[in-house]
Amino acid sequence: MKKIYLIGIGTGNPEHLTIQAINTFKKVNVFFILEKESEKNEDLVKLRKEILQRYLPDGRYRVMAIKIPERKKGGRELEVYKERVASWRKQKAEIISNLIKQEIADGETGAILIWGDPSLYDGHIEILNYILKEGWADFEFEVIPGITSMQVLTARHKIPLNFIGESIRITTGRRLKEIHPDDVKNSVVLLDNYLTYRNFADSDLHIYWGSYLGTEEEILISGRLNEVLDEIIKTRNEAKKNNGWIMETYILRAGE
Amino acid sequence: MKKIYLIGIGTGNPEHLTIQAINTFKKVNVFFILEKESEKNEDLVKLRKEILQRYLPDGRYRVMAIKIPERKKGGRELEVYKERVASWRKQKAEIISNLIKQEIADGETGAILIWGDPSLYDGHIEILNYILKEGWADFEFEVIPGITSMQVLTARHKIPLNFIGESIRITTGRRLKEIHPDDVKNSVVLLDNYLTYRNFADSDLHIYWGSYLGTEEEILISGRLNEVLDEIIKTRNEAKKNNGWIMETYILRAGE
Numbered sequence: 001m002k003k004i005y006l007i008g009i010g011t012g013n014p015e016h017l018t019i020q021a022i023n024t025f026k027k028v029n030v031f032f033i034l035e036k037e038s039e040k041n042e043d044l045v046k047l048r049k050e051i052l053q054r055y056l057p058d059g060r061y062r063v064m065a066i067k068i069p070e071r072k073k074g075g076r077e078l079e080v081y082k083e084r085v086a087s088w089r090k091q092k093a094e095i096i097s098n099l100i101k102q103e104i105a106d107g108e109t110g111a112i113l114i115w116g117d118p119s120l121y122d123g124h125i126e127i128l129n130y131i132l133k134e135g136w137a138d139f140e141f142e143v144i145p146g147i148t149s150m151q152v153l154t155a156r157h158k159i160p161l162n163f164i165g166e167s168i169r170i171t172t173g174r175r176l177k178e179i180h181p182d183d184v185k186n187s188v189v190l191l192d193n194y195l196t197y198r199n200f201a202d203s204d205l206h207i208y209w210g211s212y213l214g215t216e217e218e219i220l221i222s223g224r225l226n227e228v229l230d231e232i233i234k235t236r237n238e239a240k241k242n243n244g245w246i247m248e249t250y251i252l253r254a255g256e
Numbered sequence: 257m258k259k260i261y262l263i264g265i266g267t268g269n270p271e272h273l274t275i276q277a278i279n280t281f282k283k284v285n286v287f288f289i290l291e292k293e294s295e296k297n298e299d300l301v302k303l304r305k306e307i308l309q310r311y312l313p314d315g316r317y318r319v320m321a322i323k324i325p326e327r328k329k330g331g332r333e334l335e336v337y338k339e340r341v342a343s344w345r346k347q348k349a350e351i352i353s354n355l356i357k358q359e360i361a362d363g364e365t366g367a368i369l370i371w372g373d374p375s376l377y378d379g380h381i382e383i384l385n386y387i388l389k390e391g392w393a394d395f396e397f398e399v400i401p402g403i404t405s406m407q408v409l410t411a412r413h414k415i416p417l418n419f420i421g422e423s424i425r426i427t428t429g430r431r432l433k434e435i436h437p438d439d440v441k442n443s444v445v446l447l448d449n450y451l452t453y454r455n456f457a458d459s460d461l462h463i464y465w466g467s468y469l470g471t472e473e474e475i476l477i478s479g480r481l482n483e484v485l486d487e488i489i490k491t492r493n494e495a496k497k498n499n500g501w502i503m504e505t506y507i508l509r510a511g512e
Binding site: 008010013014015016017018019020022023078081082085086117118119120121122123125126128129141142143144145146147148151152154155156158159160161162164165166167168169170171172174175 | 264266269270271272273274275276278279334337338341342373374375376377378379381382384385397398399400401402403404407408410411412414415416417418420421422423424425426427428430431
């Protein structure tokens with residue numbers, strides 16, 4: 001039998017790794033690093049290789065960096081977006097099932113390193129389940145949880161994720177657009193490349209914003225949204241220009 | 257200046273600890289282990305001491321186990337519950353500020369070990385912010401994220417937390433009672449001691465249920481709620497009897 005691990009590695013700080021992740025590394029024969037073709041952020045490939053070098057100093061493993069096709073852009077509408085993600089995942093499933101068949105010998109173990117946690121807005125769990133369901137390759141898999149950007153955001157701002165006994169919504173920029181300011185209450189927003197928080201500039205909401213969380217480039221801004229909005233936009237635009245990429249994570253919260 | 261760390265230690269598996277948590281341990285002079293007076297689960301104190309022994313074998317630290325008063329029971333109603341938690345937290349704030357004043361010398365570092373992640377349904381972040389705001393003690397603090405039961409649940413069931421581009425609700429048993437089955441969609445439920453999932457027995461919802469997650473006692477059950485409900489209730493009742501305590505985490509999900 002072949003075995004695949006999906007290993008959550010946190011948000012870029014090598015210290016986010018759990019002992020479980022590191023102990024799992026030691027069982028792995030081949031690590032797959034999947035990167036979008038157009039990926040400008042070579043940093044992100046480098047960072048994963050550095051994590052492996054740090055925790056597996058003896059170098060007895062193979063690393064394969066594989067370019068994967070870019071997802072079709074333009075899916076601002078949720079239904080279009082969902083379709084495009086689903087079709088992109090099928091393409092990735094084909095690539096991954098070929099890797100499993102060709103690059104992992106029977107009895108060997110492969111791993112895919114996942115930013116954050118494999119269960120949160122990632123997709124590899126669904127892809128592996130899909131490959132198994134379709135019978136494209138034969139293997140077992142396990143998931144190793146990792147620290148998410150949401151957790152680093154709250155830790156660094158020193159705020160709880162929840163109010164006492166209250167719910168939390170985790171959502172995306174696309175979904176947030178559809179939510180009325182009065183219904184936002186306490187929402188964590190991930191995958192927002194559209195500065196959707198601008199839509200709430202006239203509300204009484206408070207924002208806890210962060211980027212490059214856990215890394216040396218980390219930026220944190222918080223305050224009443226209408227008071228800090230300009231600062232956030234200016235900061236993120238400059239950082240994006242300097243670093244070539246940006247990922248934003250934030251919480252919008254009423255009643256602060 | 258005195259320093260306090262709130263350190264997330266995961267759900268009971270010592271391998272859930274991050275390198276950041278372990279490196280933070282090394283800076284700590286005194287660890288506070290806070291336990292409810294009536295706590296039957298001596299296991300949970302023991303487990304934390306074992307974690308310290310494992311990662312700090314030289315033993316150059318102090319450990320103080322402190323009994324804290326029990327929260328007043330009976331707050332099934334949300335408003336009553338919130339009030340009781342708030343007043344309980346004030347009691348804890350008094351105890352913790354005394355510990356900081358009396359047990360940590362200037363320049364020393366204290367730590368509180370937190371199950372899961374300090375930001376998720378815990379309360380110590382708010383307690384420390386409250387002590388600072390009230391001026392009861394003078395210190396700095398930092399938060400170290402940890403793996404939550406929610407993440408271990410999805411990892412072990414090999415399911416994503418979210419559908420593509422969709423939101424997730426994290427909530428409590430008390431809150432869940434107020435939600436109509438059609439609105440549950442994709443909800444993670446924590447802190448449910450009331451078997452609230454029974455309320456949804458007539459729905460089409462799917463449940464992914466887990467307890468003692470990450471430990472050797474781990475139990476996982478999943479399926480259509482109306483098909484697995486009896487098994488879950490039977491299993492949790494037996495486990496509670498055997499172990500003296502139970503914590504349940506589950507996801508209710510439509511459209512599986």
